[in-house]
Amino acid sequence: MNFLEIHSLSKAFDGLHAVENLHFTVKKNTITGLIGPNGAGKTTAFNLITHFLPKDSGKVVYAGENLKKLPAYKVVQRGMARTFQQIRLWPNLTVRENLLLACSREYDSWWKSFTHTNEAHQDTQIDEMLDKVNLRKYKNHLASDLSYGQSKLIEIARTILTDAELILLDEPASGINPTLLRTVEDLIFELKKQGKTILVIEHNMPFLMGISDEVVVMENGRFLMQDKPEKVQSDPRVLEAYLGG
Amino acid sequence: MLEYLLSLLILTTIWTLLTQSYNLSFGLTGLFNLGHIIFYGIGAYTAAILNTDYGLQILPNLIIAAVVCGIVAAIFGLLTLRLSGHYLAIATLGAAMIAIVVATNWMDLTNGPLGIRGIDGPILFDLQITESWQILLLFLVIAGLCQWTLYKIFHSPFGRLQRAIQDDEIAARAVGKNTFLSKTWSLVLSSAFAGIAGAMYTHYRLFLDPTIFALPEIIFLILMIIVGGRGNFWGAILGTILVVIIGEIPRFFGFPDSIIGASRNILFAALLITTMFYRPKGLFTLFAKKAT
Amino acid sequence: MTKKFIAYGLGLCTLILTGCQNVANPSGNNAEDTITIGGIVPLTGDGAVYGVMTQNVANLRVEEINESGGINGKKLEIIWEDGKCTPKDASLAAQKLVNIDKVNIIFGGTCSGETLGAAPITEKANVILFSSVSTSPEVTNAGDFVFRTAPSDSSQGKVLGNYANKSGFNTVALLSEQTDYAVGVAGAFKDNFDGEIIEETYLSTESDFKTRITKIKASDPDALFLNPQTPPKFEIMLKQLQEQGWDKPIISNEISTGNIDARTKYADFLKERGLVAANFVAPDNSELTQFVERYEAKFGNKPEYINYTASTLDGVGILKRVLENTDSENTEAIRDTLYALQDYEGVFGTLAFDQNGDVNITHSLFRFNGEDFERLEE
Numbered sequence: 001m002n003f004l005e006i007h008s009l010s011k012a013f014d015g016l017h018a019v020e021n022l023h024f025t026v027k028k029n030t031i032t033g034l035i036g037p038n039g040a041g042k043t044t045a046f047n048l049i050t051h052f053l054p055k056d057s058g059k060v061v062y063a064g065e066n067l068k069k070l071p072a073y074k075v076v077q078r079g080m081a082r083t084f085q086q087i088r089l090w091p092n093l094t095v096r097e098n099l100l101l102a103c104s105r106e107y108d109s110w111w112k113s114f115t116h117t118n119e120a121h122q123d124t125q126i127d128e129m130l131d132k133v134n135l136r137k138y139k140n141h142l143a144s145d146l147s148y149g150q151s152k153l154i155e156i157a158r159t160i161l162t163d164a165e166l167i168l169l170d171e172p173a174s175g176i177n178p179t180l181l182r183t184v185e186d187l188i189f190e191l192k193k194q195g196k197t198i199l200v201i202e203h204n205m206p207f208l209m210g211i212s213d214e215v216v217v218m219e220n221g222r223f224l225m226q227d228k229p230e231k232v233q234s235d236p237r238v239l240e241a242y243l244g245g
Numbered sequence: 246m247l248e249y250l251l252s253l254l255i256l257t258t259i260w261t262l263l264t265q266s267y268n269l270s271f272g273l274t275g276l277f278n279l280g281h282i283i284f285y286g287i288g289a290y291t292a293a294i295l296n297t298d299y300g301l302q303i304l305p306n307l308i309i310a311a312v313v314c315g316i317v318a319a320i321f322g323l324l325t326l327r328l329s330g331h332y333l334a335i336a337t338l339g340a341a342m343i344a345i346v347v348a349t350n351w352m353d354l355t356n357g358p359l360g361i362r363g364i365d366g367p368i369l370f371d372l373q374i375t376e377s378w379q380i381l382l383l384f385l386v387i388a389g390l391c392q393w394t395l396y397k398i399f400h401s402p403f404g405r406l407q408r409a410i411q412d413d414e415i416a417a418r419a420v421g422k423n424t425f426l427s428k429t430w431s432l433v434l435s436s437a438f439a440g441i442a443g444a445m446y447t448h449y450r451l452f453l454d455p456t457i458f459a460l461p462e463i464i465f466l467i468l469m470i471i472v473g474g475r476g477n478f479w480g481a482i483l484g485t486i487l488v489v490i491i492g493e494i495p496r497f498f499g500f501p502d503s504i505i506g507a508s509r510n511i512l513f514a515a516l517l518i519t520t521m522f523y524r525p526k527g528l529f530t531l532f533a534k535k536a537t
Numbered sequence: 538m539t540k541k542f543i544a545y546g547l548g549l550c551t552l553i554l555t556g557c558q559n560v561a562n563p564s565g566n567n568a569e570d571t572i573t574i575g576g577i578v579p580l581t582g583d584g585a586v587y588g589v590m591t592q593n594v595a596n597l598r599v600e601e602i603n604e605s606g607g608i609n610g611k612k613l614e615i616i617w618e619d620g621k622c623t624p625k626d627a628s629l630a631a632q633k634l635v636n637i638d639k640v641n642i643i644f645g646g647t648c649s650g651e652t653l654g655a656a657p658i659t660e661k662a663n664v665i666l667f668s669s670v671s672t673s674p675e676v677t678n679a680g681d682f683v684f685r686t687a688p689s690d691s692s693q694g695k696v697l698g699n700y701a702n703k704s705g706f707n708t709v710a711l712l713s714e715q716t717d718y719a720v721g722v723a724g725a726f727k728d729n730f731d732g733e734i735i736e737e738t739y740l741s742t743e744s745d746f747k748t749r750i751t752k753i754k755a756s757d758p759d760a761l762f763l764n765p766q767t768p769p770k771f772e773i774m775l776k777q778l779q780e781q782g783w784d785k786p787i788i789s790n791e792i793s794t795g796n797i798d799a800r801t802k803y804a805d806f807l808k809e810r811g812l813v814a815a816n817f818v819a820p821d822n823s824e825l826t827q828f829v830e831r832y833e834a835k836f837g838n839k840p841e842y843i844n845y846t847a848s849t850l851d852g853v854g855i856l857k858r859v860l861e862n863t864d865s866e867n868t869e870a871i872r873d874t875l876y877a878l879q880d881y882e883g884v885f886g887t888l889a890f891d892q893n894g895d896v897n898i899t900h901s902l903f904r905f906n907g908e909d910f911e912r913l914e915e
Contacts, residue, residue, distance in 0.1 A: 052415065076421035088416035090409045100402075101409055102420040113403040162420050249636035346740060349715045358717035359675050359724075360624070362653050375661075451657035454650050454717070456623045496633065 002061075003028035003197045004080075004166060009048055009058035018044040020221040022058070026166070026214075031188060031198045033208045033229070036218035037242050042201045043085050045218065046168055050082050051075045062166065081159045082168035085201075087151045091144035095135065095154055098143050099126045102161040129157045132190075133183055149176035156187060166197045173204040185211060209233060217241065251377040253489065255384055259445050261485040262388045264469045265395050265478070266438035271467070272475035273404060274431040275411030277330045279463055280337035281439060283344045284314045286458040288440025289447040293361040294354065296448070302368040303448045307387065307441050314440030315433045322429035341460055348455040360454030367448050384445055391438055392482070398434060399478045407431055408476060468513060472520050474527020483529045491516060571612045572865045574856070575634030577620040577627050577645030577655055584622035584648045590840050591647050591670055592617060594849040597832060602853070608860045620646045624654025631655035635662045641868045642667060642856065649673030649717050656680045663868045665875070669852035670845050674721045677893045682872055684894040686852040686883075687845065690718060693815045693900045694725025697762065697788055700813060700902055700913075701730045704786070706759040708733045712749060712774065713764040715740050722790050723764055732759075741766060744773050750781050763789040772799040779806050791816040794903065794910055795842065804907050812905040813913065817898050819847035819884045848898075851883035 004026040011019045019041045026032045034042050047053035049060055051072040060067045062080055070078070089098050103122040130136040133153045138146060146154060156172055172184050181204075188211055191198055202208040209215070209229040217224040217232060219241040225232065232238055263285055270276045288310035295301040295309060325336045348355050355361065367374040367383055374380055398404055409417045410424050417424045447453050465488070473484025495508040520528055576595065579588035595615060603612045616638050618630035627646050634640050635658060642665040646652040652671040659666040660680040668676065668685040677689055701709050709730060713723045715738050727734060735756045737749040753761065761783065765771045771792050778787075787810040793800070794816045800807065819825050825847055832846070833839050840846040858881060863870045881888045889897045903910035 050419075052418075071418075071423075073418040073421050073423050076419060081421070082419065084416075084419070088413050088419065090412035090416060092412050093405070093408055097405055097409075101406060101417070101422070113406070114398060114401045158420065246637060249632060252632050252636065349740065350738065352720070358715055358720050359673060360650065360653060360717065362656075362675050362679065450624070450628055450654070452624050452628075452653045454624055454653070456625065456650060459623070 002026065003063060004049075004199070005059075005061040006045075006049065007059040007061070009045065009060070010056045011044060011048055011053065012056055017221050019048060022218070022221070022223050024216045024223055024226050026197060026199055028197050029192065029195055030213040031192055031200065031211050033212035033215040034199060034201045034218065035203070035205075035208065035215060035232075036224070039220075040218040040241075041221040042218055043170055044221075046082055046170055046201065050080060050168060052082075076162060076164070079163075079165040080168070081162045081164035081166075083155050083159050083170050083172065085170045087148075087155050089143040089146075089151055089155055089158075091142065093143060094140050095130070095143055095146070096123075096126060096139045098154060099129065099158050099161055102158045103163075125161060129161060132187065133157055149180045152176055153180060153183060156184065160187070160191065164196070166199070167191065169198065169200045171201055171203065173202055173207045181207065205233075248377060251381055253493070255377065255381050255449060257486060257489050258381070258384045258388045259442050259449070260489065261482045262391055262445075263439055263442040264466060264473070264485045265392060265481045266435050266442065267466050268470055268473070268476065268478070268481040269395060269398065269407075269438070270431050270435035272470050272477070272481065273399060273411065274407040274428055275475075276326075276428060276432060277334040278337045278432070278435075279334050280339075280341035280344070281435070281466060282458055282460070282462050283341050284318065284436035284439035285443040285446075285462075286344060286348065286455075287314050287317060288443025289453050289457055290348065290355055290361075290443075291440065292444035292447045293364050293453045296364050297361055302365060303444070304369065306448070307444045310440040310444040311437040314436040318433045318436035319429060322432040326425060326428045326432065338460075341458065341463075345455055345458045345460075348458060355455070358455060360452060362452045364447055364451045364453065366451060380449065384449075387441070387445065391441055395438060396478055399476070403427070403430070411476070465513075468517055472516060472528055474529055477527050477529060480527045480529040484527070487528070488513070488516070570610075571614050572608055572860060573614045573616060573638065573640060575631075575638060575640035575643040575645075576615045576617040577630045577634070577643055577651055578617065578647045579622040579651065580617070580619040582621045582623070584620075584651075586841055587670060587845065588620070588622070588647045590842060591645075591845065591849050593836055594832065594840060594846050595644060595669075595853055597835060598828075598850060598853040601831075602857055608857055613857070613860075615644060616640065620648065620651035620655075622648040622651060624650045627651035627654040628658055631658040631664075631666075635659065635664050641665065641865055642871070644669070644852065644856070646671060649676055649721075652676050652683070652685070653679055656683050659683070665868055665871055667852060667856060669849040672721065673717050674724065675717075677895055681894075682868065684875055684890055684896075686855065686888070686896045686898075687848045688817050688898040688900060689895055690721030691725035691728075692817075692898075693790060694722045694727070695729045696815050696900045696902060697722075697790070697813075698726045698729025700788065701726075701732065701760065701762070704760070706730075706732055706786075708735060708756070708758040709760050709762050709788075710735045710753040710756065710758040711737065711762045711764060712746060712753065713738050713762075714766040714770065716766045719764045719766050719790070726762065726764075744770065746774055746777050747781070750777055750783070754781060754783070758785065760786040760788060763787060763793065765790070765792050768792055768795055768799065772802070775799055775803045775806065779803065783810070786811045786813075788812070789814045791844070791900070793905075794818075800905070807905050808907040814903050814905070814910065815900040816903055816910070817844055817885075817900045818903075819844065820886065822847075822884050825850070825884045847884040848896075851881075851885060851888060851896075854883055855881055855888065 002025045006022055006024050009019055009022040022045060036042050048055045051070060067075060100122055103125055130139055135150060159167055173181055188198055212229050214226060215229050215232045216226045217238055224237060224241060267281045270278050291310040291313045292306035295306050321340060325333060328336060349357055367380055374383055406422060406427055414424050469484040469488050473480030491512050492509050500508055578592050579585050599613050599615060607613060618634060620627035620630050634643055643659060644667050646655055646668055647670040649671040652668045653675055656666055656679040660682055663682060666683045670687050671685055672687050672690045674689050674691040676685055709732060711723060711734055713719050735758055737753060763774055793814045828850060829839055859871055859874050863874050875890055878889055885898050902913040904913050
């Protein structure tokens with residue numbers, strides 16, 4: 001079934017159509033890639049879908065619910081979370097705290113956020129996650145101590161810890177070395193195994209084609225095509241979009 | 246001499262509470278609130294009016310002052326906290342000016358520029374607390390409770406969220422936090438403690454007029470927070486004490502009266518510059534508790 | 538980095554130790570040959586003009602007293618503190634004077650806020666608070682040990698209110714500044730005037746009264762009472778009134794009597810409006826005139842406010858008299874002597890204090906004749 005449906009999504013900045021009449025679908029428990037040349041509007045699409053940017057028109061339906069004008073933080077609570085193209089960690093908080101803030105129990109009652117809740121459960125979750133990304137020893141370091149690649153991993157880890165069902169990753173592979181890339185790949189596959197759905201923006205074609213069940217292609221803010229990776233890779237329109245113009 | 250030291254200690258107790266309250270909204274959450282003095286003044290006026298018009302004494306006045314400030318802060322927060330930093334700063338400054346106008350003009354309530362005199366000193370259960378050391382003890386207990394509460398707040402999950410919001414609010418929303426509501430809470434709590442400090446001040450000094458809303462005071466608050474380190478709980482206390490001590494140096498130094506004012510300002514400027522150059526995160530980073 | 542901190546630290550310690558040394562040996566209060574009292578005036582900030590003038594007058598007078606034998610052979614000395622025209626700073630100043638310098642008498646404050654802010658501290662310590670400039674009605678009840686040689690603003694409002702009644706005004710428009718001085722005057726006026734009052738108030742930050750004047754004109758009162766805080770505001774009012782063709786009588790507070798520029802500029806306008814102002818003015822007095830000359834010789838300019846110069850002279854003079862006959866350490870006795878004072882001949886005449894510590898000076902009315910103010914007989 002369609003876990004995510006995008007209908008006629010549009011957004012213009014001062015007359016420039018960043019996203020125009022975009023429509024595509026994402027099936028549940030799949031890994032879907034989102035590609036397109038620079039300026040195609042992919043990150044803008046992410047921002048619109050997750051409500052970090054208000055849309056001019058269009059409809060976003062997640063898990064059968066029309067999100068309408070739901071505030072971004074509520075969208076996350078519904079189960080759709082995302083990472084950012086420019087990594088957004090909290091540099092003055094430790095890695096542990098960065099992850100703690102995402103663990104779902106923190107959404108709970110107002111009172112609990114003042115009284116010191118028992119965070120042992122969350123610490124277990126965090127330790128497991130840190131082991132998965134091999135960053136356990138940085139647990140109590142400030143996030144500002146991490147390298148670029150490590151920060152990226154932690155941001156992905158944090159997004160996963162929100163317990164989201166639909167995870168949007170914005171260029172998770174950019175700027176990291178092959179070893180870390182492997183770790184990211186493993187994480188994504190494991191998420192799928194856990195029943196999650198993932199939507200990934202990427203420029204690293206081998207990586208993306210290698211993990212995706214389906215790929216959506218955008219050009220100039222519009223939908224170009226959506227199909228299996230092999231079909232997309234050999235489609236002349238896609239080659240045209242990347243090389244032409 | 247002892248009497249003078251006691252009075253200084255009493256004032257320092259009140260001011261460290263005021264600074265700590267500001268540390269919550271400005272230091273921890275990073276709200277660029279330039280009008281924090283409003284709450285100090287509202288707390289003071291609430292206590293003064295309740296005392297002179299209705300005969301209420303310090304303990305109930307503290308609580309009511311905190312509630313009144315919290316309500317004002319809630320309304321103000323809901324209206325302005327969607328604004329970004331610069332706009333928030335301007336809005337809070339505007340609010341501060343409105344507060345002065347209200348206090349000056351609403352004669353029926355505040356007696357306007359004439360001020361309110363004849364406020365009672367601290368009276369507990371019909372017992373008048375007149376000796377300075379007794380007042381100091383009482384205020385230490387009250388401020389101590391408040392500081393303890395603020396300590397708990399700083400080191401709670403809520404406090405953690407405030408630090409995150411200061412670093413990157415969008416990221417906080419990206420993990421499902423209602424940052425708007427959270428910031429409003431920070432402002433509400435911050436204002437409530439400022440109100441308590443104001444009520445304590447008025448029951449100590451026994452006279453109040455609109456000059457309590459004077460805008461330049463916010464500069465001192467910011468100075469104390471920067472010296473102590475933004476969001477640093479112990480820093481706010483030590484920063485206040487340090488500023489008070491430095492402020493008293495010219496006086497004790499035997500400087501001629503004509504230049505005490507100026508020399509004090511020079512010392513404060515030197516303190517600020519020293520902090521910014523050598524320890525921009527605050528002079529007391531040694532005391533910054535490792536993040537929880 | 539550490540070396541720097543050690544250096545700063547040592548420097549700070551030295552400062553503190555030197556300071557403590559200073560405190561341990563204060564200037565010596567009530568030593569064998571001096572009587573030391575405190576003084577609180579605004580040396581900086583809004584009220585500085587009043588404060589510095591008061592300080593100068595007091596200092597000059599004290600200097601003259603000391604040169605001619607002092608008080609029973611002892612020199613009189615004043616330790617001044619800056620009250621900055623706020624209750625907060627005045628209270629800190631009072632705290633320091635009372636608890637560190639251990640004075641028994643404080644001369645001041647100047648701004649009423651200073652006096653009211655210092656009073657709780659002086660009252661608690663049974664220290665005499667003696668103001669020569671504070672005129673807020675609130676000072677009347679500020680304390681048992683609080684005295685002042687300047688008349689309350691309520692006397693000003695009262696005198697103007699009575700005048701308005703006698704002149705047969707049924708409605709008076711009131712253009713009033715929201716400061717403690719003007720509010721005090723306005724309040725007393727309202728208490729004493731029997732007719733209807735149309736009030737327009739403004740904040741000290743404003744300087745455009747055109748809309749208010751239009752409203753006042755439209756309400757067609759019998760007279761207009763101008764109640765500004767400062768001479769510049771008064772001048773703006775006149776300008777805008779003249780522009781809008783105000784043609785009814787004008788009464789005003791004492792500010793109009795101090796503003797020579799405005800009076801000259803708008804002389805005809807004011808004369809035609811029959812300007813009557815309240816003021817407390819020392820009768821032509823050679824003692825005052827000669828003092829003013831000595832003031833000018835020493836400080837280079839005449840004192841800005843003659844009436845407060847006179848009240849300050851009287852204040853110092855009364856203290857001298859009292860201290861000549863009473864032990865300076867016995868503040869209760871000093872207080873009693875002050876209340877009992879009957880026959881002190883000051884610049885303002887025979888002075889005495891009522892049961893609240895207010896001096897027996899009242900305001901009088903003066904009419905502007907085109908050049909100067911003439912006293913209006915009752």
